Amino acid sequence: MDNELAALTTIFTEFYYWMTVVLMFLIHVGFCMYEVGASRYKHHQHTLMKNTLLIPLVTITWFFFGWWIYWAFPTGPGLAPSIMTENSNLILGGGFGANDLANATNPLMAVNLGDHIMGVFWAAFLLFSWTAASIVSGAVIERITTFAFGILAIAIGSVFWSIDAAWGWHFDGWMLKILGYHDAYASGVIHAICGGFALGVLAVLGPRIGKFSSSGEPRNIGPRNPWLVCIGLFLIYTGFWGFYAACNVPIFNLGPEYGMEGVTFFTATNIYMTPTTLSGITMNFLLSLAGGLLAGYWVSKGDPFWTYSGGLAGIIAASAGNDLYHPLQSLIIAAIGTVCAYKLHYWVERKYKIDDAVGAVAVHGYAGVVGLVICGFVLWGYPSSGYSVGSMWVGTDYAPINPLGMIIGAIIMFGVLGFLPGWILAKILHGAGKLRIPRDVELAGLDYNIMEAASKDEKTVASSSR
């Protein structure tokens, strides 16, 4: 940085991503509160620990290999040519197939005076990874072992979502080039995949004891503490602002980036380096929240749990195209996604006896899939990348956004990279006897020993006179 303007741009961008990380931390606070509020008293503390431990586990594995996967596999490998060639000056070399910045042993993955962005960008993606694992966490409460959840959290948080991000959420991703995939705020690359992964795990894990009657009728195990659930979901909404901001590049000159001679065009961009505005996505975020809340209230006949969840499902459904939609389109898409998610949740629960304790598969998975499919129709014909018109990217084409590509993309996200790995890993853990807690422990409560010790402590203190 040898001039003030370059320094200002760089350090502004560094601070911008840093702020998004702080805001996104609230998503995790919200998820913890939400899960504890939804769990029963005798499982509270283990539920909290399970979700908390994904923070360190996903963080270290994201440093070890998660971030590297994102940079290593945008082209498949072998499914599409890369635009990161020597001509484009984007190839950085090294890093075992990825670029040097993502290599855990490279000096650039540390305090480095020559780089102000990669650490905060790494952290922003890490917070997405926590969210990915946390989505799965809520669905499996009260009966999964902490060990099994740790393995599954690493799998979804540092491996599978990272692969899908490389494929469909990277400016060089093969899904953009071949399918015309577009997913600006992660309807698919975070939400659909995690919903699918959770469903795969739940299919093996089975329901909580008592969830279904002997005739197969589902019973409601309502939130133990609705206030905690309410605050948790509000915090998730709040953190979602940071999530949206983190999916953008705040300031970028697209003229030279697209190879347009003599053109200067500074703007915010989405993750694919196509232009959008923070102003516009703010309106879309709020209108999709509103659409989800209204639809959630209506379809659930005023149920608070589903009204709040509807707000989240609404944002998730509209997220794929919220960089380009009109706010009123966001509103309608959010409402449709929320109604679909609600209906599918109860249909799957009855038909397949799936016990999704917090509705995570519905809110994230089904709403995400619906959002991707709708995006394919509404944004039909838009370029999936600005690089498709640049003369500097010789030999590489990007398909335009289209319904078929988005439907295939949704199947890849929810099914291929979500459900399938979740189901296989759960089967392996189940086969090793490590997936589910013993029946007697589930009945007694995971916290029984902690509560018993606390009770003894209380009696001892109460009977003390000095």
Next chain:
Amino acid sequence: MATVTNWIDHLSASEVAGQVYPYVGTEWLWLTIAIVFWIWWHISTAAGETEEQAKLGRKKHGPNDYKKNIPDW
């Protein structure tokens, strides 16, 4: 060992070295230690969890027994 001992010399060099953390060049060693620690953590905590749950399961508590242990403080 300090990578930087004089900031003025460091920043006025013809080519400023970006990495300023200690022991530059030993990153593989730190990574190896970290991975060993990570794997050990899983093994250790999984064993502890299995043992604790086996012990609790053998006591055959009923689904409402926890209620007598709810402290008032």
